[in-house]
Amino acid sequence: MDVVMPQLGETVKEGTVTAWHKKAGDKVQAGERLFEVTTDKVDTEIPAAASGVLAQILVAEGETVPVGARLAVIEEAGGAAAEEPRLSPVVRKLLDEHGLEPAQIRGTGTDGRITRRDVLEHVGRQQAPATDEPRGVALSRIRKRTAEQMALSWRTIPHVLQAIEVDFHAVEQARGTLTYLPFVASAVCKALVEFPAVNASFAGDSLLLYRRVNLGIAVDLGEEGLIVPVVKDAAQKKLPELARAIQALSEKARAGRLLPDDVTEGTYTISNPGRFGTLLTAPIINPPQVAILSTDAVVRKPVVVGDAVVVRPVGVLAQSFDHRAFDGAYSAAFLRRVKQILESENWSAALAR
Template sequence: MSTEVKVPTLGESVTEATIGEWLKQPGDAVALDEPIASLETDKVAVEVPSPVAGVMGQQVAAVGDTVNVGATIATIEAGDGKAAAPATAPAAKAEAAAPAPAATAPAPATEDSGDGVTTLSPAVRRLVLEHGLDPSRIKGTGKDGRLTKEDVLAAANAAPEAAPAAAPAPAAAPAASGAPGRREERVKMTRMRQTIAKRLKAAQETAAMLTTFNDVDMSAVMATRDKYRETFEKKHGVRLGFMSFFTKAAALAAHDIPAVNARIDGDEIVYYDYLDLSVAVSAPNGLVVPVVRNADGLSFAEIEKAIADLGKRAKDGTLTMDDMTGGTFTISNGGVFGGLMSTPIINPPQSAVLGLHRIEDRPVVRNGEIVIRPMMYLALSYDHRLIDGREAVTFLKTIKEAIEDPTRLLIDL
């Protein structure tokens, strides 16, 4: 007896997804609710759980196929996983048709020969091939022990120089001069990457986007953070970071300049009396912007916990559609990657995004004297159709004043 596995409901207005990878192969034992496949939607990767315990049967769809909500993608057969794999499924057709590779250095497989299965995403598989590593010897830090790009890069850096990476066979013989062969690789964009590209381009074409800058002296916030770091972490179980200060400052500024926390809907302006903060974080498949709900009403500890949780789940690939839905204003912290200055792009249908950057010591004038201060550039990109230049400058100035004098955050100035 077989049970069909169908594409689950993916969220409001989401009707289809792409098969990202199969987490179980035909013949593998499957437990109840154990993920068997990963689907890529426009916003997040969604794992498909098995509705019953049994043996993985036929894979009706292949990696890269687009499937609709409610469509059957696989079957689960009765058994304990010791049965032989069923007939070749569509997901394996391409491999079956491909000629056997030459007897050179073995390429990393997508499965172990033992009981465990090492499932590699296309990006991870490419890195493994480039560095000539054995994926079964690398400890994975992703969900369920899966390998991430960071795991592979760390293993490559730790590998002894005496064991050079096994290079893939070149497409053509090297030139007579002895120069190494060159090659190209075409990798299909993931559904999420395609959506990111479309949305960012649409934002540029739709909004009258403009960016204004300011800089902020981080001395007071850094001193406050250093003074209360240990006490804060002991009491709340989370580190005190800079994002909570900027979230509080943005909420304070949005009360004075409500257009920054608004959106255009046709010929109307929609104002919010709350701040749902979209936080731009890096995920394995690209940049995502999960939402901290009612951020204006949260304490410093609650903000830090919410952001830490979203960041961890983004890295693990466990964000849900609800985590990504909504958002009235965005903060993007490029400083964690060392960025000095940027012009962030608005996250539609929002009307503004605040960009944070790295902190570096710079000479500034204070009371007629040149002194060294830890400075950060701030950038506010905004839709000029809704937000005037005066409002944008005032918004940034309010944030600057609150960060340079954090007491303002406590007494609402």
């Protein structure tokens, strides 16, 4: 039977084979993990659909093919097993020089053949670098894609940064064990409905204004990189539901269980470095979106309320926006509206709904 590139989401048109867990000639069991596919920053393990022998691998690791393309062939159990991949003289010599056996190395060439690069990479992994030498660290797939996207954004988008200080006293009185993030997200969603040009993206010479607010929440994956799962129709959700949706997507992201549809169709993004104590962050816009918000640390500080000086929890919200989409006054009005909502909303009532 043919192994094909699966349809992993409604908007997914292609995928990249990032790893084969079997090589040509190996036996496979139905349900056993066979290969990994990357689409839109999401890595998905694909199980074998049938038991038998992996007779051929038609698409090598790193290749991108459309949905439905043939990737490999599994012969039913009892069929003729595939021959052991042949070795070129160069590869055989390298194996002999390093005292290696073909079975120790997973081939990435056509039909699972072991290439010179496969051998050298295997040897490199076995040799620990000298302690006084710099150590090269390969970038993860997520970090590579993030680097490409951010470099493109910085080259092509005229970024402008604006920041506003917010008194989180009203939020503090109601939030209990919740973080500040869902409250900021709720206020942002309300403001985006009133300021549609912020909830938009570029398409050629046009600005697309979205009716739906699909809110991206940047999630830190440590050394692996950054990923932005999307809460669909966030403006339609009440505060408790929005908080649960953000928490669920963040947990899925850190567990590596996001699906391609979880990271598509975002219209606005929030980055949340404040838990690290940052004062002000200038985030890079996630194209084709036209703005992104950073929520920085909330700290207790003296503020003037009426004629009195009181101690309040205060934090900075900073928005980077694309100056081609709108001007500074529009962005400032949007930020002011977010601030007004955060400072004046009855958050206890919002949590009880």
